[in-house]
Amino acid sequence: MSLRRPILLTCGEPAGIGPELAPKARASGVPFVFMGDPRHLPEGTPWAEITTLSDPLPDDALAVLRHDFPAPAIPGQPDPANAAAVIEVIARAVRLAMSGEASGICTLPINKEALKRGAGFAFPGHTEFLAHLAGDVPVVMMLASTTVDPPCRVVPVTIHIPLSEVPRSLTPQAMDQAVRITDAAMRRDFGLASPRLAVAGINPHAGENGVMGHEETDWIGPLLAGLRDEGFDLSGPLPADTMFHAPARSRYDAAICAYHDQALIPIKTLDFAGGVNVTLGLPFVRTSPDHGTAFDIAGKGVADADSVIAALRMAHDMAERR
Incomplete structure (x- = not known):
C-alpha cells in the first residue's frame, strides 16, 4: 500500500x-x-x-x-x-x-x-x-463494520449525552445536519455515487402513528420528506428494532439513529472486533x-x-x- x-x-x-x-x-x-x-x-x-x-x-x-x-x-x-x-x-x-x-x-x-x-x-x-x-x-460520528455482509454503518445524531437529554438534543436541525454530512461523506470517502440512508425513529415501532410517541409524525417524517424533495435517497422513520438484520441492511448504505446506544449496540453485536469509528465532516x-x-x-x-x-x-x- x-x-x-x-x-x-x-x-x-x-x-x-x-x-x-x-x-x-x-x-x-x-x-x-x-x-x-x-x-x-x-x-x-x-x-x-x-x-x-x-x-x-x-x-x-x-x-x-x-x-x-x-x-x-x-x-x-x-x-x-x-x-x-x-x-x-x-x-x-x-x-x-x-x-x-x-x-x-x-x-x-x-x-x-x-x-x-x-x-x-x-x-x-x-x-x-x-x-x-x-x-x-460540524461533524458526526459513524461506526462502520468491516467483516459483515451487508455492511453495518451507523450514525447517531446525538452522541455522548445522558439518555434523559436526548429528546431535547434530537432536533430537526441536528438530524438535518447528520443526514447532509453522512450523505456527503459516503460520496467522498466511501465512493458511493448515490448513498441510500435509512433513518430510525426515536420511539418503539417508530411511534406507531402516534400511539407510542409523536416525534416521528410531528417532525421527523416531514423533515425526511423535505430532504427527499432535495434529492436525498432516504427511508424512514423506521422502527429501530427491525433495521439491522441482514435483509434490512441490504436496503441501505448507512443508518441514521437517534442516540448513542440505538446505533452502537447493533454494530458492536454484529462486528465487535472489526468495527471502526469514523468522524465524518x-x-x-x-x-x-x-x-x-x-x-x-x-x-x-x-x-x-x-x-x-x-x-x-x-x-x-x-x-x-x-
Whole structure:
C-alpha cells in the first residue's frame, strides 16, 4: 500500500492497551507512524525514530514520531501527569494532518475521566475535540463494520449525552445536519455515487402513528420528506428494532439513529472486533478502533489488534479517495 504521506497513529492513553496494539498494527500493511513516547511501547519492541513524516519508513521496525511524556506508563493505572501530553499528541496530529504532512489520523483510545482529572479535558470524547481543533466544524460520528455482509454503518445524531437529554438534543436541525454530512461523506470517502440512508425513529415501532410517541409524525417524517424533495435517497422513520438484520441492511448504505446506544449496540453485536469509528465532516481523515482503553487487560499482551488494523486500513482507503 502506498500513500503520499503516512497515517498517524496517536498513542491514546498510555496506561491502556494502545501502546501494545501499535506494534501489532504493522500487520495492517498500511504505512503509518506511531506518535507517542517510545518508552511506553512493550519491552523489546523494535522501533525507529523519524523526524519528519517525509522520512522513509523502516521495513523492520515501528516508525515513531517521538513525543515524550513526563511519566512512565503503568498498565491499568492512568497517571494524571501524562494527561496533558495525551491531549497535545492529538492536537499535534491534527496540525500535521491539516497541513498535509500526514494522510490522516487513526487514534488509539483515550480515557475521558483520566484526561478530565489530570488536565481538565472539557470534551465528551475524541469526536468533539477533533471537531474543535478543526475549527469547530460540524461533524458526526459513524461506526462502520468491516467483516459483515451487508455492511453495518451507523450514525447517531446525538452522541455522548445522558439518555434523559436526548429528546431535547434530537432536533430537526441536528438530524438535518447528520443526514447532509453522512450523505456527503459516503460520496467522498466511501465512493458511493448515490448513498441510500435509512433513518430510525426515536420511539418503539417508530411511534406507531402516534400511539407510542409523536416525534416521528410531528417532525421527523416531514423533515425526511423535505430532504427527499432535495434529492436525498432516504427511508424512514423506521422502527429501530427491525433495521439491522441482514435483509434490512441490504436496503441501505448507512443508518441514521437517534442516540448513542440505538446505533452502537447493533454494530458492536454484529462486528465487535472489526468495527471502526469514523468522524465524518472533518477536513482530514480520522478513524479509530471501536473499543476503549481496556485497563483490565492492559500490559498483558492479549489485546486484540483486529479493530485497529481495520481502522488503519479504512483510513488508508479514505485517504486514497480524497
